[in-house]
Amino acid sequence: MSSSSPLFSSFLNCDDSNFCFPxxxxxxxxxxxxxxxxxxxxxxxxxxxxxxxxxxxxxxxxxxxxxxxxxxxxxxxxxxxxxxxxxxxxxxxxxxxxxxxxxxxxxxxxxxxxxxxxxxxxxxxxxxxxxxxxxxxxxxxxxxxxxxxxxxxxxxxxxxxxxxxxxxxxxxxxxxxxxxxxxxxxxxxxxxxxxxxxxxxxxxxxxxxxxxxxxxxxxxxxxxxxxxxxxxxxxxxxxxxxxxxxxxxxxxxxxxxxxxxxxATKMPDSADGTTTFVVPFLQMGLFNVNQEVELLSKLFSCCTTTSGQNVDDKLHRLDFTLISAYFNLFDPYADLILHKCSAPFKILFASPQANGFLGAHGLSGHIPAMYELYALDFVRRTVQANKTDRIAFSEWTRPGWTFHGKGIWVEEWHRRRPQNDATAADVADTAWRPGPRVATVVGSSNFGFRSAHRDLEAQLLLVTDNDALRERIAEEKNSLFVHSELLDPSVFLRRDCLIPAWLKYAARMFRHFF
Known part of the structure; x- marks a missing residue:
C-alpha cells in the first residue's frame, strides 16, 4: 500500500497484528x-x-x-x-x-x-x-x-x-x-x-x-x-x-x-500495486463482544492533533463523514467526536418526514420526533463546545421515501512537505490534496446505545488505495447527500420548542432503547 498519513497508518494498517481479508x-x-x-x-x-x-x-x-x-x-x-x-x-x-x-x-x-x-x-x-x-x-x-x-x-x-x-x-x-x-x-x-x-x-x-x-x-x-x-x-x-x-x-x-x-508483500490486488482489504467486526454488547466500540473508539481517537507547532502536524488531515438514519450517538462516540477528535466531520441523519417510523400506530408514531430530539441534543452540545466550525449537519428528506442509511467514511488529505526551514505557519498556506487511501464502514449499526448494548450487529471496514474503487466509494457517499439539506445549527435548534414537554421527558427516559 502506498505511502499514507501517519494518522491513517496508526489505525488502518493491514499487517500481521490486524485481522483483515485481502x-x-x-x-x-x-x-x-x-x-x-x-x-x-x-x-x-x-x-x-x-x-x-x-x-x-x-x-x-x-x-x-x-x-x-x-x-x-x-x-x-x-x-x-x-x-x-x-x-x-x-x-x-x-x-x-x-x-x-x-x-x-x-x-x-x-x-x-x-x-x-x-x-x-x-x-x-x-x-x-x-x-x-x-x-x-x-x-x-x-x-x-x-x-x-x-x-x-x-x-x-x-x-x-x-x-x-x-x-x-x-x-x-x-x-x-x-x-x-x-x-x-x-x-x-x-x-x-x-x-x-x-x-x-x-x-x-x-x-x-x-x-x-x-x-x-x-x-x-x-x-x-x-x-x-x-x-x-x-x-x-x-x-x-x-x-x-x-x-x-x-x-x-x-x-x-x-x-x-x-x-506476499502488503497484498497488492493487481499489477498496479494497490491494496484493498476488508475487516469484519461485530457488536454484541449483551455478550461482552465489543469490537465495534473498540474499533470506532480507536478510530475517533486517532485523529487527535497537537497544538500545531510541529510542521509534520500540518501535513496530514483526516476528514470524517458519519450517517445514521436513527441518530442517537452512543455517549462514548459523541464525547470523542466533540472533545478529543480534531478532524472535520460531516453528519447526516433522517428528517422526521424520512424516518421509517413515520405514520406508525400508537406510541411508535412518536419515534420520529424522539430521534429529532436526540439530533437536537447533539447539535446543541456541538454549539456549546464551539465545534460548529468543524462539525456540519445535514438532514435527508425525499418526498415519498424514507431513509435507512448508516455508515462512516474516512478520507486522508496531504500537503506537500515544504523546504527544511519552513514553519508550521508556512505549511498552513499550502493547498490540501487527496491522500492515497480512503475507508468506509458498511453494515447494520446506527452507532447508538442499542447498537452498542442491545442488538447483534455486523459490519465491514473497507480500506483501499485503488483509484477506481476510491471513485466508487466517493460516488456512493455523494449519492447519499443528494436529497439532503445542510443545516444552520441555530435555526435547527428552534425546532425544540415545537416538541411537547411530555415527549422530551419520554425521550430522555427511553433513550437507551433507541
Whole structure:
C-alpha cells in the first residue's frame, strides 16, 4: 500500500497484528438503489450453486417478498436435479413472529415455514436472553422488540457477500434508501459469514415446517435456552465462540497471504500495486463482544492533533463523514467526536418526514420526533463546545421515501512537505490534496446505545488505495447527500420548542432503547 498519513497508518494498517481479508478491488461494488438491491437478491439466489445464507431482522409478507421466497424454494428444490443449494436464514425471533396471531396471520415465519420441509433449508430465530420471565409475559408484541434484536444484515451467495443495513421487506426494495456493499468471489470472507450464521443460529430457535419452533442443538455448541438458561453461561459461551471464530480466520487469512505470492508483500490486488482489504467486526454488547466500540473508539481517537507547532502536524488531515438514519450517538462516540477528535466531520441523519417510523400506530408514531430530539441534543452540545466550525449537519428528506442509511467514511488529505526551514505557519498556506487511501464502514449499526448494548450487529471496514474503487466509494457517499439539506445549527435548534414537554421527558427516559 502506498505511502499514507501517519494518522491513517496508526489505525488502518493491514499487517500481521490486524485481522483483515485481502480482496481484489475489481470485486467490490456498491449497489445503487432499493430496486437494484432487490433484483440482485433475486438474481444471486437464482444463480447460486452451493449455498445461500440470509441474515436480517425480518422478512416482509407482501408480493415482492413472496417472489423472493419462491426463488428460495426453487433453489432448495433443485437438490432433486443434482444441484443442491443449502439455504440458511437467520431472523429475529420477535420481529419474525410479529403478526402471526393477528387476523391475517401473516409473519416472516408463516412465509418461510413451507420451505422447512426440505432437509437443506434451515431457518433460525434468535431470541434475546434478556427477555424472559415476567418481563416477557407483560410486554406486548412489537413493544417487546425494544429489549434487543438480531439486527445483522448479511447475505452469502456461494462465494459472494452482500452486507447492508437493509431488511428483506418491500419498503427496502422500493423506496427506503440504504447502503449495499457487494464483494464477489471471496471464498474466505463468505466462509466467515457462513460460520457467523452458524454461531448465532446454533444458539437460536429452529423454525419447523408446521410453523412451530424448537430449541435444539444445531452444531458443535450445546445451546443454552434463552428463556430458562443461565444468562452468564450464555454470555460466556457466545463470547468465547466469537473469539474462536476470529482466531480461526486470522490463521486462515495468514495462510492465504503466505501461500499467495501476489499477496506476499502488503497484498497488492493487481499489477498496479494497490491494496484493498476488508475487516469484519461485530457488536454484541449483551455478550461482552465489543469490537465495534473498540474499533470506532480507536478510530475517533486517532485523529487527535497537537497544538500545531510541529510542521509534520500540518501535513496530514483526516476528514470524517458519519450517517445514521436513527441518530442517537452512543455517549462514548459523541464525547470523542466533540472533545478529543480534531478532524472535520460531516453528519447526516433522517428528517422526521424520512424516518421509517413515520405514520406508525400508537406510541411508535412518536419515534420520529424522539430521534429529532436526540439530533437536537447533539447539535446543541456541538454549539456549546464551539465545534460548529468543524462539525456540519445535514438532514435527508425525499418526498415519498424514507431513509435507512448508516455508515462512516474516512478520507486522508496531504500537503506537500515544504523546504527544511519552513514553519508550521508556512505549511498552513499550502493547498490540501487527496491522500492515497480512503475507508468506509458498511453494515447494520446506527452507532447508538442499542447498537452498542442491545442488538447483534455486523459490519465491514473497507480500506483501499485503488483509484477506481476510491471513485466508487466517493460516488456512493455523494449519492447519499443528494436529497439532503445542510443545516444552520441555530435555526435547527428552534425546532425544540415545537416538541411537547411530555415527549422530551419520554425521550430522555427511553433513550437507551433507541
Amino acid at each position: 480482496v481484489p478491488s475489481s470485486s467490490v461494488h456498491f449497489l445503487r438503489s432499493p430496486d437494484h438491491f432487490y433484483n440482485t437478491l433475486l438474481q444471486r439466489v437464482e444463480s447460486a450453486k452451493r449455498r445461500v445464507v440470509l441474515s436480517a431482522l425480518y422478512l416482509g409478507t407482501d408480493a415482492l417478498e413472496q417472489r423472493l421466497v419462491h426463488r428460495l424454494a426453487v433453489a432448495a428444490k433443485s437438490v432433486a436435479t443434482k444441484r443442491p443449494v443449502e439455504v440458511r436464514i437467520l431472523l429475529d425471533f420477535f420481529r419474525a413472529t410479529r403478526g402471526a396471531t393477528a387476523n391475517d396471520g401473516k409473519s416472516s415465519t408463516t412465509m418461510l415455514a413451507p420451505l422447512c420441509i426440505y432437509d437443506n433449508v434451515e431457518v433460525r430465530l434468535f431470541h434475546t436472553p434478556k427477555l424472559r420471565g415476567l418481563l416477557k409475559s407483560v410486554l406486548p408484541e412489537r413493544t417487546n422488540e425494544i429489549v434487543g434484536l438480531q439486527h445483522m444484515k448479511f447475505f452469502v451467495f456461494d462465494d459472494t457477500v452482500l452486507i447492508t443495513g437493509a431488511n428483506l421487506s418491500d419498503q427496502y426494495f422500493v423506496n427506503r434508501r440504504d447502503r449495499y456493499l457487494l464483494i464477489e468471489d471471496c471464498p474466505l470472507l463468505a466462509d466467515f459469514f457462513v460460520d457467523l450464521f452458524h454461531l448465532v443460529g446454533d444458539n437460536s430457535f429452529r423454525l419447523l415446517a408446521d410453523g412451530r419452533v424448537e430449541f435444539t442443538a444445531g452444531g458443535t455448541l450445546l445451546p443454552i435456552h434463552p428463556e430458562t438458561g443461565s444468562f452468564p453461561r450464555i454470555q460466556s459461551q457466545i463470547c468465547d465462540a466469537v473469539d474462536k471464530l476470529f482466531a480461526k480466520y486470522k490463521v486462515k487469512v495468514a495462510k492465504q497471504k503466505a501461500t499467495d505470492a501476489a499477496l
